[in-house]
Amino acid sequence: MVALDAPRERLAGDRRHLGRALAVWLLGLLAVLALLSLGHGASGVSAPRVLLDWLAGHEIAQTDRVVLFDIRLPRLLTGILVGAGLAVSGAIMQGLFRNPLADPGLLGVSAGASLGAISAIVLGGLLPPAMLAAAGWHLVPLAAFAGSWLAMVTLYGIATRQGRTSVATMLLAGIALAAMIAAVSGLIIYRADDQQLRDLTFWGLGSLAGASWVKLLAAGPVIAAALLVSPFLAWGLNGLALGEASAAHVGIRVQRVKTTAILTTAAATGASVAVSGGIGFVGIVVPHLLRLLAGPDHRWLLVNSALLGASVLLVADMISRTVIAPAELPIGIITAMIGGPFFLWVLLSNRRMLDG
Amino acid sequence: MIGRVICAAALALSSALSAQADPHPDAQRVLAIGGSVTEIIYALGQQDRLIARDTTSSYPSEAQELPDVGYMRALSSEGVLSVKPDLILSEEGAGPPETIAVLKEAGVPFETIPSGTDAEGLAAKIEAVAEALGVPEAAASPVKALRADLDHLAEATGDEGQPKRVMFILSLQGGRVMASGQGTEADAIIRLAGAENAVQGVEGYKPLTDEAITSAAPEIVLMMKRGPEDSGHAAATEALMAIPAMAATPAAESGAVIRMDGLYLLGFGPRTGQAALELHDAIYGGA
Numbered sequence: 309m310v311a312l313d314a315p316r317e318r319l320a321g322d323r324r325h326l327g328r329a330l331a332v333w334l335l336g337l338l339a340v341l342a343l344l345s346l347g348h349g350a351s352g353v354s355a356p357r358v359l360l361d362w363l364a365g366h367e368i369a370q371t372d373r374v375v376l377f378d379i380r381l382p383r384l385l386t387g388i389l390v391g392a393g394l395a396v397s398g399a400i401m402q403g404l405f406r407n408p409l410a411d412p413g414l415l416g417v418s419a420g421a422s423l424g425a426i427s428a429i430v431l432g433g434l435l436p437p438a439m440l441a442a443a444g445w446h447l448v449p450l451a452a453f454a455g456s457w458l459a460m461v462t463l464y465g466i467a468t469r470q471g472r473t474s475v476a477t478m479l480l481a482g483i484a485l486a487a488m489i490a491a492v493s494g495l496i497i498y499r500a501d502d503q504q505l506r507d508l509t510f511w512g513l514g515s516l517a518g519a520s521w522v523k524l525l526a527a528g529p530v531i532a533a534a535l536l537v538s539p540f541l542a543w544g545l546n547g548l549a550l551g552e553a554s555a556a557h558v559g560i561r562v563q564r565v566k567t568t569a570i571l572t573t574a575a576a577t578g579a580s581v582a583v584s585g586g587i588g589f590v591g592i593v594v595p596h597l598l599r600l601l602a603g604p605d606h607r608w609l610l611v612n613s614a615l616l617g618a619s620v621l622l623v624a625d626m627i628s629r630t631v632i633a634p635a636e637l638p639i640g641i642i643t644a645m646i647g648g649p650f651f652l653w654v655l656l657s658n659r660r661m662l663d664g
Numbered sequence: 665m666i667g668r669v670i671c672a673a674a675l676a677l678s679s680a681l682s683a684q685a686d687p688h689p690d691a692q693r694v695l696a697i698g699g700s701v702t703e704i705i706y707a708l709g710q711q712d713r714l715i716a717r718d719t720t721s722s723y724p725s726e727a728q729e730l731p732d733v734g735y736m737r738a739l740s741s742e743g744v745l746s747v748k749p750d751l752i753l754s755e756e757g758a759g760p761p762e763t764i765a766v767l768k769e770a771g772v773p774f775e776t777i778p779s780g781t782d783a784e785g786l787a788a789k790i791e792a793v794a795e796a797l798g799v800p801e802a803a804a805s806p807v808k809a810l811r812a813d814l815d816h817l818a819e820a821t822g823d824e825g826q827p828k829r830v831m832f833i834l835s836l837q838g839g840r841v842m843a844s845g846q847g848t849e850a851d852a853i854i855r856l857a858g859a860e861n862a863v864q865g866v867e868g869y870k871p872l873t874d875e876a877i878t879s880a881a882p883e884i885v886l887m888m889k890r891g892p893e894d895s896g897h898a899a900a901t902e903a904l905m906a907i908p909a910m911a912a913t914p915a916a917e918s919g920a921v922i923r924m925d926g927l928y929l930l931g932f933g934p935r936t937g938q939a940a941l942e943l944h945d946a947i948y949g950g951a
Binding site for chain 1: 716719731732733734735737738739740741742743744745746747748757759760761762763765766769770771847867868869
C-alpha cells in the first residue's frame with residue numbers, strides 16, 4: 309500500500325507543479341497582452357506617450373482621453389472578463405458532463421441569449437416608449453441575459469427530480485429546448501426587416517466594439533463573481549470525473565456541485581454573451597489545450613482557463629480592431645478562424661495520446 | 665459680461681431646439697456615413713473636405729478610394745476617431761448606439777441627416793447636408809436638378825392610363841423569390857416612377873409563395889444589377905422565368921425584366937429623380 313502510494317503521490321505533485329508554473333506564465337502573458345492592447349489601436353494614440361504627458365502635468369487632449377479611458381480601457385477589461393468567463397464556463401461544463409465536447413451551449417444558455425437578443429432587436433420597437441427610453445441601448449444585452457437565464461432555469465427544472473439533477477436528462481432536454489428556442493427565434497427573424505437582419509448577423513458574430521463603462525459595471529460583477537466561485541468547484545469536479553456514485557462515496561456533495569456549476573456557468577456565459585454577442589470556440593479550445601499541457605486536475609485547470617481565455621480574447625480583439633482599420637472585423641470570426649486550425653493541429657499532433 | 669453669458673445660453677438653447685443640422689463651415693475633415701450622404705457631398709462639390717466614408721458609400725467611384733470605416737450599423741469608435749474627422753455626417757440608423765455615444769463624448773460633431781423618399785424629403789436631405797457643411801447656397805443647383813427631374817416625371821406620368829404592376833425582386837435564392845412589399849425603398853421608387861407595386865399587403869422584403877407570385881401578376885420585374893454586365897443576367901432571367909409560378913405572369917409573357925444599379929435605384933440621394941425617370945421610361949417604353 310505504501311509502496312503503491314509513493315509514486316502516485318509524486319505524479320500528482322508533478323502535475324500540480326506544472327499547473328502552478330503554467331499559471332505564473334499565463335499571468336505574465338496576460339499582463340503583457342493587456343499593456344499591448346491598451347497601447348495599440350486604429351487611432352494610433354500611444355498610451356505611454358499620453359501617460360508620460362499626464363505625469364508631466366500636461367493637459368490630455370480630449371480625443372486621447374476618450375480613446376484611452378472610454379474606448380480602450382473598458383474594452384480591455386470587458387475582453388479579459390468575457391474571455392475568462394467563457395473559458396472557465398467551458399472547463400466547468402466539460403467537467404460536469406464528463407464530455408470533452410461540452411460547452412455552455414448545452415445548458416441552452418446560448419440559444420436563450422440569442423432568442424433574447426433577437427426579440428429585443430426585432431420586437432423592441434413594440435415596447436411602450438417609456439420602457440424603451442429607460443432601457444435605451446441596453447435593451448439587447450438585458451434581453452440576452454434574461455433569455456439565457458430563462459433557458460437555463462427551465463432546463464434545470466426539467467432535469468431536476470426530487471432534488472437530484474440528472475446530467476443525462478439535461479443533455480437531451482437541452483437539445484430539445486434549443487430546437488424549440490431556435491424555432492421561436494426563426495419565427496421572429498421572419499418578421500425582421502433587412503436592417504434588423506443585418507444587426508442580428510453582426511450580433512451573432514460577436515464584438516467587443518460596444519464595450520463601455522456602463523456595460524462593464526453591469527456585466528463585470530456577475531462574471532467576476534462566477535470566476536471567484538469557480539475554484540471552489542475544482543475538488544467536486546475532480547471527484548465527478550470518477551462518476552457520480554464514486555464521487556458521492558469519496559464524500560463529495562454531488563448535487564451541490566452540480567447546482568453551483570450550472571449557476572456559475574449560466575452567470576458567466578449569460579453576462580459574457582450579453583455584452584459581446586456570440587463569441588465561439590474559446591470555451592472549447594482553451595480548456596482542451598490546458599488539459600493537454602498540464603493535465604485534467606481542475607484545481608489549476610480552472611484558474612489557467614481563466615488566464616488563457618482572457619489572453620486569447622485579447623489577442624483576437626487586437627486583430628479584430630486593427631486588421632482592416634479603420635473598420636473592424638467581428639471577433640467571433642477571428643476566434644474561429646485562428647482557434648479552429650490551431651485546435652486541429654494540437655489534436656493531430658497529440659493523436660496518440662488521445663487515442664491511448 | 666453677464667450679457668454675453670445670457671447671449672451664449674440663448675444661442676446654445678436655440679441650437680438645441682432646432683431640428684436642423686448645425687452649420688460647420690470650418691470642418692475640413694468630413695466623414696460621410698451612408699451612400700446617399702456621400703453622393704450629396706459630391707453633388708454639392710464639397711468632396712475636397714471628405715476624408716473617409718462607410719462601406720455603403722460606393723458612388724461616385726472616387727469615393728471608393730477614401731478610407732472605409734466599416735458598415736454603417738457596425739462602426740467601431742476608435743476606427744472612426746482614427747481618421748480624425750472634425751465632422752461626421754450620417755444617414756439615419758448609424759450604429760451601434762454605444763459607438764455613437766462614445767463619438768459624441770469625444771467631442772466630434774455628429775449630424776444625422778433625416779431620410780426622405782419623396783420630392784420634399786429628398787430636397788430637405790440635400791439642404792440638410794449643405795446646411796451642415798455651412799454651404800446652404802450650394803444646395804440650390806442639385807435641388808433644382810432633382811425637382812426638374814421629378815417635375816418632368818410628374819408630367820410624363822398620368823397619361824399612361826392604368827399604372828403598370830411592377831414587382832421588385834431582391835434575390836432569387838434557390839428558386840425562392842424574395843420580393844418587396846410596402847415600406848421599402850423599392851416600393852417608394854416604384855411609386856415615384858408612376859407605377860404600382862404588384863405585391864400588396866406585405867411589409868418589407870419577404871419570400872413569396874408561388875401562389876402569391878401568381879396572384880400578384882406583375883407586368884414587369886425589377887431587379888438590381890449584380891456586378892458587371894454579362895451573360896449571367898440572361899441566365900438569371902431564364903432561371904426566373906423558369907419558376908412555374910413566374911411563368912404564369914404577364915411579365916414572363918413579355919419578358920419584361922428591368923435591371924438597375926442598387927444604389928442608384930434605392931439610394932434616395934441626388935440621383936433619385938434621374939433614377940425614377942429612367943425607371944419610368946423603362947416601364948412605359950420611353951417618352
